[in-house]
Amino acid sequence: FLRGYWHDLIATQLTALAAAERLDDPGAQAQAHRALARADGRLRRFAESRAHLERSLELSALAGDPSAQAATHNNLGNLAQLQGRHREALEHSRRALDLYRGLGHRFGEAHALNSIGWQLAVLGEHAEARDRCGEALDLFLEIGYRYGEAATSDSLGYIHARLGLESEALKCYLRAREIFRDLGDRFEEADTLSRLGDLYRSIDDPAAAQDAWSRALALLDDLDHPDADGVRAKLREAAAG
Template structure:
């Protein structure tokens, strides 16, 4: 069958007011709706531009081929065709309008379905991304917790030797700060050392650190130093450390002197001399201080 006869037969079936024509029109509309749906789907994944270019190129090629074929085959009937153009134009316009309306009727639900599908796909993708992100954060936190637990299991606490060195270091820092005149900062360092020695159960070092803390507070003008000197002296006496006990008592005597309690200071100096070895340097120093009062 010639090409033009096929075209005429197609349009005749499409325009016919028969059940066959209605079925052909529904099929054409359904095919158009499917094509539109596919185009929307491709647009959602970012391929619509390429499909559109291909369709446009194919349509242009088909139109050009059809135009050439019509010109070649229908040139002798040009006049008759020209005379029938107005009537044909009206029929074509009417058919086009009807076809467009029917296409919109079938295409609109498809477009709405495609839009709902695209929105649902984006929602699902967003939910999956959020879930994946939250899962990754939970995994990071769990891994951090595992590392911390492993480190704690490997070294649950600082060893006594480490804590002892830390206490000695804090006492040394406090002594340097006290010599520099930073008495309150020195007191803080001595408190750190005191807590460590108490935790270790080292009563001798605890008593000596109480003496260091009292010296810093005494130079800062804090009256709590007097009580700390007495605590340190009592602990050293209980431990049998009379030489160190005498030195702490001498520091207490100096604290009384700084506060103007000369009589009390002299009494405490005598008590300190009774604890110190007579041939020791500390004894001679305390004796000189007692005489100076």
């Protein structure tokens, strides 16, 4: 999944889903639907992703698994965020946080806090966003989960940039990019590089901006990802002066 083999993941999880259905195992079915939803979301197939998540939520309730329900709410929040429905995203992430805290599930709590922070940032509530992401980062560092550290560092980079703290934003983005690269998550590395380019442009460093966008584009083109078009447009605009 980290390396971007989403079509392969879909094929594998469809097989897993069929097996879980034959066994009449709602928990395993819910897990397969969540995996399918994540892959469809990365491919920007939002309707398919939402259908899988709604079914996963039903099956998780049937299985009596609040942890799976929390994970699905977090996924629904991420999907709504990708579609620009940020208030809805925030509601799902807050529901996930409540469930995770009720379970004492610190790993899930950290994920939900980062999601909440990101959504608050996009909604312009930057001070609270920084607090929530700061809590998430502390938890991820305590747990020792590097992917979470990278994801939250990326969120904090965006937040610091919006607060006019460009130096802090740069540190966060560079840290996030380094970890994503070490982990082999090419999509998230590209996503961070794209925002890093935006930051360089905002501080009037066009050469660094174009370098970051070019690196992001190479990764996205290699993944055959639709987000490549947006990065390509940034490079065209920069070249046009």
